[in-house]
Amino acid sequence: MTQLTMKVTTAKGYDETVELVRASLGDAGFGVLTEIDIKATLKTKLDVDVEPQVILGACRPQLAHAALQADPSIAALLPCNVVVRADGDRTVVEAFDPQAMTAMAPDAAVELRDIAADARARLQGALETVENA
Template sequence: MSDVTPGYTLSARSPQGYDDTVERVRALLADAGFGVLTEIDLKATLKAKLDVDVAPQVILGACRPQLAHQALAADPSVAALLPCNVVVREDADGVVVEAFDPQAMITMTDAGDAVCEVANDARVRLQGMLAALADEQTDGRTGRTDGQG
């Protein structure tokens, strides 16, 4: 799915431009049951605070309330790891979408099976979102090759 994953993220390349990818990621997150709670425009923030120019990049703080509630019930300290950050950024090769891998959360907590279940569920949903985005390269929108996309 990716050639840019550092080990604690899941990622995919988008066939679309930056602005279209940001909107598409929002829609795919919603399809996967996530809402976007926060948005940080790193390009604008770094320009305003440091007067430096960087490539377009946004951090979307995604949350699936049901999963957050389950994780918090098992370990209230998990709140420090929420929401799940999803980054859309431009690089020399196009647009990359990365999400924090919820499996990494398991190594940071002692909450046991309950947090593992939440992490697994969130990971599957995020992987599905990224796969749908990457698959859009097939026909430019839906990833379907049967002409019914």
Template sequence: MTSMTMTTATTRTYDETVALVRRHLPDVGFGVLTEIDMQVTLKAKLGVDVEPQIILGACRPELAHAATQADPSVAALLPCNVVVRAHGDETIVETLDPRVMTTMAPGGAALQDVAEDARRRLTELLRLVGNA
């Protein structure tokens, strides 16, 4: 594996891209459990200004259950974070490659099917929201 993440870029605005990601996550079978607005959080906690960035904690309960049944320690890698961040004239959408869990968790081999299912779904999400 050459990268721990899967990424796409778009020329859509940050706000348009966040809305598009939210709209398409259910289309690929994921819901959003958590949200962290990095721009707001870092401004409030550190007084620093950063470009807009949000971390959406996406979950597909069936995959989370199967993964934790195969290896309970993999729960530390859940949910699947989908990051949307402004980057100059582009907006980046990035997610952890689910295959990473097969290399990090002791029961990695047992997680192969779950990782491939999640990867296929997140790859489709990136295809739906990317245009570059």
């Protein structure tokens, strides 16, 4: 089975990492369409305290359009989620691996292969930028 995520860890602080991830995604051609603050949401809805964590919905419109042309049901997997979470004295950055969509859409796997590879390479580059910063 295809791994569902790609992950890096950094010693940088959470807030600094969130900003670095945003910049790295932008440099890779992605925009952030959505943002979910998990810490704030769980505090508001359940009155529980958790480490800071945010889900950034990253999108590269050209790739999203091509994927939707191959299989309109791919919309359920868009945008690409990138998670930044505090983990003690480290910060973890984890992104959905676009290659997993080829396993989830077997009828369009051939058409999606190049799209997924492009998205994966861009996300991997953004993660490596964060890891090496």
